[in-house]
Amino acid sequence: MTTQGPGLHTHVLDTLGLEIAAGEHPPGQVLRTDELAQRFDVSRTVVREVIRVLESMHLVESRRRVGVTVRPTEAWNVYDPQVIRWRLAGADRPRQLRSLTVLRSAIEPVAAGLAARNATPEQCAALTECALGMVATSRGQQLEGYLEHDIAFHRIVLNASGNEMFARLGDVVAEVLAGRTHHQVMFEDPDPAAVTLHVRLAEAVREGDAVEAERLTKEIAVGALHELDVLAP
Amino acid sequence: MTTQGPGLHTHVLDTLGLEIAAGEHPPGQVLRTDELAQRFDVSRTVVREVIRVLESMHLVESRRRVGVTVRPTEAWNVYDPQVIRWRLAGADRPRQLRSLTVLRSAIEPVAAGLAARNATPEQCAALTECALGMVATSRGQQLEGYLEHDIAFHRIVLNASGNEMFARLGDVVAEVLAGRTHHQVMFEDPDPAAVTLHVRLAEAVREGDAVEAERLTKEIAVGALHELDVLAP
DNA sequence: AGGAACAAAAAGTACGACGTTTATGTCACA
DNA sequence: TGTGACATAAACGTCGTACTTTTTGTTCCT
Numbered sequence: 001m002t003t004q005g006p007g008l009h010t011h012v013l014d015t016l017g018l019e020i021a022a023g024e025h026p027p028g029q030v031l032r033t034d035e036l037a038q039r040f041d042v043s044r045t046v047v048r049e050v051i052r053v054l055e056s057m058h059l060v061e062s063r064r065r066v067g068v069t070v071r072p073t074e075a076w077n078v079y080d081p082q083v084i085r086w087r088l089a090g091a092d093r094p095r096q097l098r099s100l101t102v103l104r105s106a107i108e109p110v111a112a113g114l115a116a117r118n119a120t121p122e123q124c125a126a127l128t129e130c131a132l133g134m135v136a137t138s139r140g141q142q143l144e145g146y147l148e149h150d151i152a153f154h155r156i157v158l159n160a161s162g163n164e165m166f167a168r169l170g171d172v173v174a175e176v177l178a179g180r181t182h183h184q185v186m187f188e189d190p191d192p193a194a195v196t197l198h199v200r201l202a203e204a205v206r207e208g209d210a211v212e213a214e215r216l217t218k219e220i221a222v223g224a225l226h227e228l229d230v231l232a233p
Numbered sequence: 234m235t236t237q238g239p240g241l242h243t244h245v246l247d248t249l250g251l252e253i254a255a256g257e258h259p260p261g262q263v264l265r266t267d268e269l270a271q272r273f274d275v276s277r278t279v280v281r282e283v284i285r286v287l288e289s290m291h292l293v294e295s296r297r298r299v300g301v302t303v304r305p306t307e308a309w310n311v312y313d314p315q316v317i318r319w320r321l322a323g324a325d326r327p328r329q330l331r332s333l334t335v336l337r338s339a340i341e342p343v344a345a346g347l348a349a350r351n352a353t354p355e356q357c358a359a360l361t362e363c364a365l366g367m368v369a370t371s372r373g374q375q376l377e378g379y380l381e382h383d384i385a386f387h388r389i390v391l392n393a394s395g396n397e398m399f400a401r402l403g404d405v406v407a408e409v410l411a412g413r414t415h416h417q418v419m420f421e422d423p424d425p426a427a428v429t430l431h432v433r434l435a436e437a438v439r440e441g442d443a444v445e446a447e448r449l450t451k452e453i454a455v456g457a458l459h460e461l462d463v464l465a466p
Numbered sequence: 467a468g469g470a471a472c473a474a475a476a477a478g479t480a481c482g483a484c485g486t487t488t489a490t491g492t493c494a495c496a
Numbered sequence: 497t498g499t500g501a502c503a504t505a506a507a508c509g510t511c512g513t514a515c516t517t518t519t520t521g522t523t524c525c526t
Contacts, residue, residue: 241510242509279511296518297517298517298520
């Protein structure tokens, strides 16, 4: 997936963002707007708009008389879903996947605890449905279907937490889960233990058992971390 | 604080971002680039660049023949420090402060635990120094000095965790702490219990006691949450 | 009523010109 | 030889205009 619809601007932005995230333009390198316009065969107007967006993500910095400088990684807006996507597509996907999974392991247990207190009946029902969907697709190479339910499940938990910051992490989680499924062991069925944990988590949330929900989510998280440890360098 | 240096672009971006974050342009409202150009007395070029940045933050959506539509809050990139600053300056600062504090309460304990394992001697020393600075400024209306040390302290912990996603949350924490200090009880000295907890946390990190570091940070977090509950609606 | 052709509105794109800042080199002077 | 003022040029910043494309509303014909 590149990004969205048509548009000259979109193409240039996506290409440049991908390149920078991949480290093809090391920090400190300067890009000239004229050169970029020539390279992509677009007007300087389009390039400038792209630069402005990249600048708002702190991927580059534009200064007069010097040009557009690529900024070091520490400056990047690493929570921007767009940036995350670019980085996950690049070379250090493993590193990125790991740090995002650690982030999940911090957030999701707390979110699950809150969800147990705040989830609406509709959310509980949807959660149970997702868990059942995971069970149904957990065997026989139905990884795409499983992934879909898995993403939906975690998204519901984050939304049900009632905290806006948690809810907006749904996209990040989706990227992580998708990345994990698509770039690691496509030949194995998901861990049965994880499936069970999700089912029990749906129950705990439905029953309003916050501490159990938090505990189960922590277990899911450590499972995910362990999975990364065995499957990645 | 508006944002950064000079530049026509910066001014328009900041003004519009502030207005949208404040809800002055409700979701669904359409802005026309020509109108904006007229209003700010700048060229359409400048307006378009601003729109593109706003669009990358998912604050607006630009479509042909219809105009620039303001998007609902759920779509916003609420992790973008710029967006956070805009929202914190607006009307629903209390709500925002609360959800950010909950986020902190999820992240920082885990980060502190990691910091206890990974912190370098230099980081430990800096941490202790910050804690001492907090003690020194904890009495006698030195709130600005205290804030400075407090921010530095938490930033070090997040950095020392070794996780990039945690580290990049330093700016958010800084905004929260600053917002809390500047918009609530400026007349009271900080809670002595909190000061003690920070000192003990610095010790725990230095000694590599991860579980104690996590526990102490949780205590700090519940203290902050409680403080919000008594001081805000 | 239904659909197809058409017209208008707004953003998207391009281009060329000029302004502004600032890194850098040069020259004079001590 | 070193230092400071000054000129220069390179890059981005801003502007105005003209043209293109897409979407949408309207009108007219069947």
